[in-house]
Amino acid sequence: MTNPLRPQRGLDELRPYIPGKPIDEVKREYGLDDVLKLASNENPLGASPKAVQAMISAASSASLYPDGQSYDLRQALASHFDIPFDRITVGNGADDLILQLSMAFLEDDDEVVVSRSSFGMYDIYVHAMRAKLVKTPLAPGYRIDLDAAADEINDRTRIVYVCNPNNPTGTMSTAEEVDRLLDRLPDRVLCVIDEAYAEMVDSAEYPDSLAMVRASRPNVLVLRTFSKVYGMAGIRLGYGFGHPGVIEAMAKVRAAFTVNALAQAAGIAALEDAAFVRQSVEMNRAGRAQLYEAFDRLGLEYAESHTNFVLVKIGPNALDVVEGLLRRGVIVRPMTAYELSEFVRISIGTSEQNARLLSELEGILSRG
Ligand SMILES: Cc1ncc(COP(=O)(O)O)c(C=O)c1O
Numbered sequence: 001m002t003n004p005l006r007p008q009r010g011l012d013e014l015r016p017y018i019p020g021k022p023i024d025e026v027k028r029e030y031g032l033d034d035v036l037k038l039a040s041n042e043n044p045l046g047a048s049p050k051a052v053q054a055m056i057s058a059a060s061s062a063s064l065y066p067d068g069q070s071y072d073l074r075q076a077l078a079s080h081f082d083i084p085f086d087r088i089t090v091g092n093g094a095d096d097l098i099l100q101l102s103m104a105f106l107e108d109d110d111e112v113v114v115s116r117s118s119f120g121m122y123d124i125y126v127h128a129m130r131a132k133l134v135k136t137p138l139a140p141g142y143r144i145d146l147d148a149a150a151d152e153i154n155d156r157t158r159i160v161y162v163c164n165p166n167n168p169t170g171t172m173s174t175a176e177e178v179d180r181l182l183d184r185l186p187d188r189v190l191c192v193i194d195e196a197y198a199e200m201v202d203s204a205e206y207p208d209s210l211a212m213v214r215a216s217r218p219n220v221l222v223l224r225t226f227s228k229v230y231g232m233a234g235i236r237l238g239y240g241f242g243h244p245g246v247i248e249a250m251a252k253v254r255a256a257f258t259v260n261a262l263a264q265a266a267g268i269a270a271l272e273d274a275a276f277v278r279q280s281v282e283m284n285r286a287g288r289a290q291l292y293e294a295f296d297r298l299g300l301e302y303a304e305s306h307t308n309f310v311l312v313k314i315g316p317n318a319l320d321v322v323e324g325l326l327r328r329g330v331i332v333r334p335m336t337a338y339e340l341s342e343f344v345r346i347s348i349g350t351s352e353q354n355a356r357l358l359s360e361l362e363g364i365l366s367r368g
Pocket of ligand 1: 041093167196225
């Protein structure tokens with residue numbers, strides 16, 4: 001049905017984000033009782049118990065508006081990461097911070113450089129601001145090509161995204177590669193380093209982006225989230241570190257109470273839950289090894305992951321395999337929207353969950 005109201009022209013080229021299928025939807029559609037979701041890089045251990053307790057306590061104050069400045073949470077982040085308070089922002093998920101920075105820094109026809117296989121929300125907000133996407137191809141090993149990104153910088157460039165480690169490939173950019181990009185970046189171009197999966201990385205070559213923020217680099221904004229290692233994806237809480245000028249600009253455009261009171265309380269408590277973080281990271285490391293071992297045995301190529309998911313090459317029938325897994329009650333993520341149509345992205349679960357996925361996958365592949 002047509003509607004005479006015309007959305008603004010930025011929406012003309014915008015392709016909506018397609019999240020992983022929800023468990024209940026798959027249960028309904030396929031008539032299943034027991035569905036396993038390995039499609040949205042959620043934490044298979046659930047949420048930090050300390051965060052859950054804090055939310056239960058905070059619920060009794062639900063009639064009051066939250067602190068719009070998230071003062072206590074930002075103080076907790078300041079002391080946890082040793083970053084000055086005025087260089088810290090929080091949002092309703094890191095996603096909200098990507099929206100805020102897009103609103104704060106983009107105008108019509110500005111250019112934003114991003115890998116063609118990176119987190120999809122960057123593109124959506126670029127279109128929404130009627131700015132232009134400049135896409136770079138992947139480098140060998142399914143890695144982001146930061147030299148190619150630097151080559152694309154011109155007078156109209158306002159933002160370069162470095163998703164590190166990158167979603168959906170799971171690959172990491174090294175400190176040397178990021179430094180090389182930053183050396184070529186004029187100060188008027190904002191480098192957004194999205195570290196949603198930072199806690200899962202155990203490479204000595206991972207850049208120390210927080211040191212750049214402490215050193216007052218004017219044009220680096222680091223994004224992190226409580227969705228992954230703290231298991232709080234449903235609570236929606238992300239945070240960012242950057243120059244006070246960047247943080248202030250983002251604060252001007254955000255919704256008045258963008259981080260709710262339960263999320264603020266949960267975030268403060270989660271930062272104290274080092275044991276949960278350790279457990280999550282260890283389980284993830286073991287699960288990654290379990291998947292690698294099976295993929296090697298099955299002769300499936302995959303990208304070396306520094307995250308809680310693995311990008312694996314299935315072949316031209318990848319979508320059929322995704323559908324076959326759905327029918328067996330396992331949700332994984334197809335990669336057509338990321339120009340990786342022969343691949344699927346599989347979130348790492350508990351060892352039992354991984355075993356179920358692998359057994360179903362092997363069954364489907366062996367039948368051709
Ligand atoms: C690279 C990357 N950035 C940002 C986000 C958004 O995180 P949040 O749940 O905090 O909005 C995700 C979520 O999957 C992600 O993969």
